[in-house]
Amino acid sequence: MNNIREQIKNKKKIVVKIGSSSLQHSETGDLDYIRLEKLVRELCDISNQGKEVVLVTSGAIAVGKKAVNLKTIEGQTQAEAMAVKQACSAIGQARLMMAYQKLFSEYNHVAAQILMTKNTIVDNLNRYNAHNTFTQLLKMGVIPIVNENDTVATYEIEIGDNDTLSAIVAALIDADLLILLSDIDGLYTDDPRQNPDAEFIEQVDELTDEFMNMGKASTGSNVGTGGMNTKMIAAKIATSSDVDMIIANSRDIGVLHRLLEGENEGTLFVAHRDESFDLPEFVQNLHKN
Numbered sequence: 001m002n003n004i005r006e007q008i009k010n011k012k013k014i015v016v017k018i019g020s021s022s023l024q025h026s027e028t029g030d031l032d033y034i035r036l037e038k039l040v041r042e043l044c045d046i047s048n049q050g051k052e053v054v055l056v057t058s059g060a061i062a063v064g065k066k067a068v069n070l071k072t073i074e075g076q077t078q079a080e081a082m083a084v085k086q087a088c089s090a091i092g093q094a095r096l097m098m099a100y101q102k103l104f105s106e107y108n109h110v111a112a113q114i115l116m117t118k119n120t121i122v123d124n125l126n127r128y129n130a131h132n133t134f135t136q137l138l139k140m141g142v143i144p145i146v147n148e149n150d151t152v153a154t155y156e157i158e159i160g161d162n163d164t165l166s167a168i169v170a171a172l173i174d175a176d177l178l179i180l181l182s183d184i185d186g187l188y189t190d191d192p193r194q195n196p197d198a199e200f201i202e203q204v205d206e207l208t209d210e211f212m213n214m215g216k217a218s219t220g221s222n223v224g225t226g227g228m229n230t231k232m233i234a235a236k237i238a239t240s241s242d243v244d245m246i247i248a249n250s251r252d253i254g255v256l257h258r259l260l261e262g263e264n265e266g267t268l269f270v271a272h273r274d275e276s277f278d279l280p281e282f283v284q285n286l287h288k289n
């Protein structure tokens with residue numbers, strides 16, 4: 001077992017992000033309750049080991065769309081499409097939380113909801129309050145469940161994807177490890193769905209431009225928002241903030257405990273604190289380049 005993987009065993013404060021594509025059945029778009037149940041059981045067990053856990057979950061818009069039987073939002077103006085998306089997220093977020101609350105309470109754990117926007121980080125008072133709320137919840141042994149507040153977040157104040165959001169949360173709370181659960185094993189030299197010669201990368205010691213560009217090949221699945229590009233932005237935020245990050249496949253949710261036992265799965269991005277990295281400034285400038 002490699003030494004850096006071995007050290008993953010000692011990580012205490014862990015943020016786990018799961019994407020929409022991992023929570024839905026691809027054929028129907030309905031929630032995959034078995035996977036959701038396994039995810040909650042894993043998270044409760046991590047918490048039972050005395051670690052602190054935060055879940056960043058996508059899925060609100062997809063679940064909301066399904067609830068009102070909306071197939072597509074094509075043929076509408078941008079403003080109408082935005083309103084429909086925001087309405088769906090309002091419907092879906094409540095449903096998603098209902099499912100999580102039920103499952104967490106079955107394992108005798110308390111979950112809480114935190115909805116964030118860019119302003120939560122950029123505004124000093126908001127950031128201070130969010131930090132305190134996370135700290136207090138973790139102190140109480142509660143598992144915070146985070147999503148973007150899509151119902152109010154227009155382009156100017158939206159983070160836009162939950163890969164980035166989860167890294168922001170990890171940086172905000174000084175987490176030790178961020179795990180992104182995706183529909184792919186980790187980072188490849190190119191999108192393996194487009195390029196059969198793409199090679200798997202086990203570990204990224206330094207996030208050079210070469211790695212940052214590997215995510216730009218495609219936008220990913222049709223339900224996911226960011227593809228690999230936003231995962232590279234997440235890696236930049238996390239590693240610069242001294243948080244190790246792993247991308248792993250959600251196909252088998254048991255990967256969570258295997259990773260925390262130091263097993264070599266997924267792609268590990270090794271943390272390197274960058275003293276010049278300024279989280280509020282970075283978030284303020286998101287989408288500007």
Ligand SMILES: Nc1ncnc2c1ncn2[C@@H]1O[C@H](COP(=O)(O)OP(=O)(O)O)[C@@H](O)[C@H]1O
Nearest residue numbers: 019182183188190191214220221224226227228
């Ligand atoms: N270099 C790359 N390595 C791995 N996957 C990539 C790469 N470039 C693009 N992708 C695509 O990104 C997808 C994962 O992102 P996404 O669809 O947002 O899923 P999720 O929401 O589950 O994280 C993969 O299924 C893959 O097709």
Ligand SMILES: N[C@@H](CCC(=O)OP(=O)(O)O)C(=O)O
Nearest residue numbers: 019020059060061161162225
């Ligand atoms: N906040 C949105 C999800 C945004 C997002 O990043 O989705 P994904 O690429 O599936 O992680 C929602 O809950 O529907």
